[in-house]
Amino acid sequence: MKDIFVGESDFKIIRESNSYYVDKSIFIEEFINCPYKVMLLTRPRRFGKTINLSLLRYFLEKTEQDHSVLFDGLTIKKSDIFSGHFSKYPLIFITFKDIKHSSWSCCFENLKILIANTFKKFLYLLDSDQLIEMEKKIFKNIINGTASEVVYGNSLQLLSELLCRYHNQTVIILIDEYDTPVHTGFQHNYYDDIISFMRNLLSGGLKDNSNLYKGLVTGTLRLSKESIFTGLNNLGVFTCINKRFNRCFGFDETELKKMLTDFDLSDKYSTLSKWYDGYNFGGKKIFNPWSVVNFVSNAESKPEPYWLNTSSMEMIENTITPNKKFLREELNDLIEGKPITKIIYENMVFNDITNPRSDLVWSFLLHSGYLNIIKEVDSHLRRKYELQIPNREVRIIYVELIEKWVKNLFELKHLETLLNSLKNGNITIFEKHLKMICLEIMSYHDFAGSPEKVYHALVLGMLVWLSNDYVIRSNRESGYGRYDIIFIPKDTSKQGIIIEFKRIEEDEIVEDILNDALKQIEKKRYDVELKAANIKNILKLAIGFKSKSVFLKQG
Secondary structure (H helix, E strand, O other), X not given: OOXXXXXXXXXXXXXXXXXXXXXXXXXXXXXXXXXXXXXXXXXXXXXXXXXXHHHXXXXXXXXXXXXXXXXXXXXXXXXXXXXXXXXXXOEEEEEXXXXXXXXXXXXXXXXXXXXXXXXXXXHHHHHOOOOOHHXXXXXXXXXXXXXXXXXXXXXHHHHHHHHHHHHOXXXXXXXXXXXXXXXXXXXXOOHHXXXXXXXXXHHHHHOOOOXXXXXXXXXXXXXXXXXXXXXXXXXXXXXXXXXXXXXXXXXXXXXXXXXXXXXXXXXXXXXXXHHHOOEEEOOEEEEOHHHHHHHHHOOOOOOOOOOHHHOOOHHHHHHOOXXXXXXXXXXXXXXXXXXXXXXXXXXXXXXXXXXXXXOOHHHHHHHOOOOEEEEEEOOOOOOEEEEEOOOHHHHHHHHHHHHHHHHXXXXXXXXXXXXXXXXXXXXXXXXXXXXXXXXXXXXXXXXXXXXXXXXXXXXXXXXXXXXXXXXXXXXXXXXXXOEEXXXXXXXXXXXXXXXXXXXXXXXXOHHHHHHHHXXXXXXXXXXXXXXXXXXXXEEEEEEEEEOOEEEEEEO
């Protein structure tokens, strides 16, 4: 049995070490046959972008080393693509995955080093009489780190021209994780600087470049044309929504089952489906490859949130904030496993994503791997989709964010007492702590007398902290003014709970509203689902919010 080389993204190292490799060489054929000269291909992080670019590099790059043995036993070896394109092209490969710096000056210095190292791979050009002295001088300045920012911005165009002239063959340019420095620049306030530099660099190498055979750029997001890809009319964009390339990233069901069989783990398929399945790339069911590989390589074969642990959640936390009312309400549905329907945009600008009023957050979460498409909804002019949390692993990040919000509002000891008293049916203690929490929160968090944030935090807290013991169902009719929540205990000997929340206006009688809420529970037969689950003991509660006060009545 072969070992799995976890975290290695160099195709040559993996093949030469005889490590386990899921054959993705179909990607080479897809790349060559794609009708676009320049492609932008987006996928979530850790879904195989870097290793696939490495695969392309070792296949296409013209080199004195014979890399054909690396492709023995792979699908591409049987294709006509092999004889027509193997080891044919001068190739420029740059990855920006490690360009993560807290200031533009540090970022630019490292960009200079990255570009200089790329040029150093082609030092033989300096010995060629096909370069004029001025070109050689610029080449040396780039390597020495003394060139201007303008020259570094034009370096891709220059290097492709020199290589094409020397080899008399058009060039392939592969750019990996182009948006990593853009993410970092946005977080550390040099967004405009990095956007300007990347625009010049990529446009110079990819726009109307007669020295280029094909170019490929990978990343997590497609940033708006106005940001980086201005004028790239020859750009083919392929996101997780598109069918083309849908076989090339992540593991499909057949690949996963074969891997589990090879490692004598076939009985773990159901577990992996719950934890790492749920992605839909262009209509194809996909498993998270990073988490699957870590699971299979773990001798204990215990599911963990491997993918979530590989990156800072700062951008997600800045995007999913409790300040967005619509987010709080939609998260109720997502946490409960319900789908939400949203328009999905392919073009994005970071400033728009983090705008409190922006609906682009759903597009960001989808393309970043934190949501998944169930199906397309007929929306005539714009793409509208049903979305859901893809699997148990990703659900953890939503739960952690909600826990953080709730803890920022409630003292944890009060919340635990509140929820434990609800579970145990001790309504006197539940009511006491609920009133105390609401009074304190509304006094110290300047909610201007509105209980809305407290209400949503309370509901989200229930969904998160009680989900281990209960299946939780909710049915909003009109915001939190008409909202019931039902707790179905997983242990049928335990008590089921139905809560109806009501807003009480100043001119309304509290007792009447609470009685109406209990009557609504009876009239709409909210207890049917509990009885169907063979729950005998059912607690019915009406909770009313009136300014900074909270009222409760048991049915």
